[in-house]
Amino acid sequence: MTVAPHFQFKNGALHAEDIPLSDLARQFGTPLYVYSRQALRDAWEAYRSAAQGRNVLVCFGMKANSNLAVLNEFKNLGSGFDIVSGGELARVLAVGGDASRIVFSGVGKQAWEMQAALKAGVKCFNVESEAELLRLAEVAKQAGTIAPVSLRVNPDVDAQTHPYISTGLKENKFGIAIESAVAVYQLAATLPSLEIVGVDCHIGSQITEVSPYLDALEKLIKLIETLADLGIHLKHLDLGGGIGIRYTDETLLSPTVLLDKIFQALDAHKLSHLQLVLEPGRSLVGNAGVLLTTVEYLKHSDAKNFAIVDAAMNDLLRPTLYDAWHSVEAVVPRSNTSESKAYDIVGPICESGDWLARDREFDLQQGDLLAIMSAGAYAFTMASQYNTRPRAAEIMVDGVHAHVVRPRETVESLFASETVID
Structure with missing residues (x-):
């Protein structure tokens, strides 16, 4: 049984929407990323429905999946975008995205990235340190413009998730400690090339309970009220992303439950006039994709059985990086379970971590x-060319139609720009 509704077994074979995955593998080869267009739309609808009648801007956290076809789909559905680099900004603009619906996050923004974002007219910069604030003020001054800023506050809230994807604790590199936030806001208010527009936090990823969000919100509300007393009034509150998906048997947090609880708290403090910004990534794309791979060899020993496949850690890094668990399905399973064995699914890369x-x-x-x-999020975006392996093709399925949204790289293309010295 798969965990993604748009990838189901029909007539004994796993399909992407209405196309057998085995047909896609024969046509396009493996490893192969396959995305369901309807899965993207349905995931977006969960947020749209939850936000209906409320002042909410949903900005797709595109670091999860930055393929232009995916970005274009969300743009057409009405999404804004959460970006973390100048390259991601360029991708959004390449599909005609509205820069005024872009929030620019990230701890290490360079001057050229700030310049590009100011020129494009992004909604705001989520500033993550006092040093970044000062640099942004100088860049905006030199450009003769005003930079809209929102401080990313670190609320020291434990999201109860993997430490590598936890972002809201004091020991994490992200954001400004909430104890220091008032002073940094007061500094920002003295800089004429900056306009304070909001407050932002992001506590982690793959969150399945509402309580960490409410813990963070409680601290942010106190901060907002303190700022108002000092004459600093905000226009929006950004609670980041982080809603989890089902990789196996997780109980999920729905956007409706999250928004209902958030607005209950905002209403109680007379803050419902603030626009709420959300930055979902994984929950919009995670279960919209699979990675197809072919078994090259079976290797049996007293200690382990290995299925050596043509996909590898350069194609999907999450298991190596996070010890992440992904369901694996035989595309055309056999019915004789008496022949089953426990296998480690491994790739051909020369690393034990592969x-x-x-x-x-x-x-x-x-x-x-x-x-x-569940390979639609943080999968291809983390792919590399390690061992001089071409990155996989990406396919978007729409009903009975399959579209190549990124062709497979060739070996020759990997070193075409390199030179040798005589």
């Missing part, structure tokens, strides 16, 4: 096709 799944029960043969599920 694994995609461990101890999974399969009846496998060489040449079988596997689908690594």
Whole structure:
């Protein structure tokens, strides 16, 4: 049983919407990323429905998946964008995205990135340090413009998630300690090239409970009230992203439950006039994609059975980086479970950390096709060319139609720009 509703078994074979995944593998080869267009739309609808009648701006956290076809889909649905680099800004602009619906996050913004964002006219900069604030003020002054700013505050809230994707604790590199925020806001108010427009926080990713958000919100409300007493009035409150998806059997937090609780708190403090900004990433794209891979070899030993596949850690880094668990499905499973064995699914890269799944029960043969599920987020965007391996193609399925939204790289393209010295 898969965990993604748009990837289901029909007539004994796993499909993406109405196309057998085995057909896509034959046509386009493996490794292969396959996305469901309808899955993107349905995930967006959950946020649109939850936000209906409320002043909410949903900005897709595009670091999760920055393919232009994905960005264009969300742009057409009405999404804003949360970016963390000048390159991501360029991608949004390339699909005709509205810069006034872009929030620029990230701890290390360079001057050229600030210049590009100011020229484009982004909604605001989520400033993450006093040093960044001063640099932005100088860049804006030199450009003869006013930079809209929102301080990213670190509320020291434990999101109860993997430490690598926790962003709201004191020991994390992100944001300004909430104890220091008032002083930094007061500094910002003295800089004529800055306009204070909001407050921002982001506490982590793959969050499945509402309580961490409410803990962070409680601290932000106190900050907003203190700022108002000092004559600093905000226009929006950005609570970041982080809603989790189902990789296996997680109980999920819905956007409706989250927004209902947030607005209850804002109403109680007479702050519902603030625009609420959200930055979902994984929850919009995570279960909209799979990674297809072919079994190249089976290797049996007394200690382990290995299924060596043609995908690797350069294609999907999450298991190596986070010890992440992805469901793996045989695209055309066999019915004779008596032949099943526990396999580690591993790639061909020369690293012991090159694994995609461990101890999974399969009846496998060489040449079988596997689908690594929930691979729409933080998958291709983290892909590399390690071991001079071309990155996989990306396919968007729309009903019975399959579109190549990024072709497979060729080996020659990987070193075409390199030179040798005589």
